[in-house]
């Protein structure tokens with residue numbers, strides 16, 4: 001009676017610990033994200049409606065109560081306790097003390113094998129049903145995408161067959177041929193025929209898969225070289241955090257560009273002489289201003305900062321005091337000075353490099369052609385259905401990756417290293433809208449985590465007829481076309497403005 005009481009007490013205590021732990025964990029861990037409800041809605045995976053913000057509903061009292069004991073976590077905790085108990089081999093000690101076997105480990109293991117097999121298969125089939133549609137797609141909007149999709153499907157089907165077969169054999173044999181008292185295991189060391197079979201079949205299958213992959217890869221990578229005749233092209237320029245599209249203007253030639261030419265008014269760094277001259281002037285003025293700051297750093301500038309600090313102190317603006325104090329520290333410990341010197345050096349180098357281009361007659365002539373002046377810069381990409389198009393990629397700052405999921409295309413966008421991708425769109429935006437919904441649109445996304453606003457780095461892609469693309473291009477602006485006509489006025493204004501700003505900066 002005494003032992004029975006003790007055991008009951010122990011079990012009750014264990015249950016209390018388990019429930020407390022489960023309740024605590026379900027409060028701490030939010031598992032609502034594991035729900036698959038949102039996947040059933042049959043929403044398009046990409047487009048304007050993706051990642052729609054769902055405010056959800058306020059928790060009702062019943063819901064709150066239900067979430068107090070989270071059954072998934074409860075089962076997890078129980079399993080953990082079992083594992084720990086097993087690890088500490090509690091049953092062995094009880095067996096030693098009581099003198100009889102309490103748990104038959106062989107039986108436990110054998111049934112666990114079977115349960116694991118069944119639960120595992122249910123899990124895999126569940127995955128296929130709920131997420132399979134995102135993997136086994138056959139709705140590609142590009143020519144090569146059809147091959148790409150079918151390769152993916154064939155690989156998944158073949159590996160699934162092998163997976164189900166081997167897992168079934170592995171766990172079923174563990175269940176069927178578990179240890180039995182008095183029964184000896186069969187020693188079966190080698191079988192040539194079996195070895196041959198399971199070497200030869202995978203070798204053949206893998207060779208076929210790899211060869212087909214190589215063929216498809218070749219057709220994608222050499223699409224441009226293999227095509228005779230004209231290919232449409234668009235330049236896609238990446239920066240933190242967005243994209244810009246550039247098209248050749250009336251002349252049909254895309255002008256030269258260089259990162260050294262990038263300025264506030266020339267974001268893509270096109271080789272437009274007037275713009276580059278303006279940039280040179282700006283850089284020279286900035287150097288003068290920086291040098292002025294260096295001269296006055298420990299006198300007027302430090303005094304000014306001290307006065308600012310005193311003023312902020314007067315009104316007890318602690319936030320402002322803190323930021324001013326940081327600036328004062330930077331002046332005193334020399335950080336500001338080295339920053340300024342570095343900045344001056346950088347600008348001098350940039351001027352030097354630009355002049356090297358301008359002063360070399362040959363390079364100058366090949367760089368500053370009139371081609372860049374009529375180039376069109378757009379906030380959308382329009383491409384013609386059923387024609388090959390080459391996307392030429394350039395990056396302003398860091399590595400991005402241009403991803404066109406509907407066209408099964410992706411290419412790294414690397415600063416200083418132009419990359420490209422050629423493909424043939426086969427489904428117009430209108431057709432894709434009819435297939436999905438009116439909200440649908442193609443997008444080019446950044447697929448390389450490149451900073452805080454990476455998630456929002458995308459540009460709309462429109463597939464339409466060549467005539468529609470041409471009509472759209474007519475509505476787009478060539479920013480340097482208009483400017484060249486009024487350049488002197490704008491240039492003077494801009495220089496005056498820079499001058500004023502610099503004076504203000506220098507005085508600070």
Ligand SMILES: [Cu+2]
Pocket residue numbers: 399400401446447448449450454457
């Ligand atoms: Cu990016």
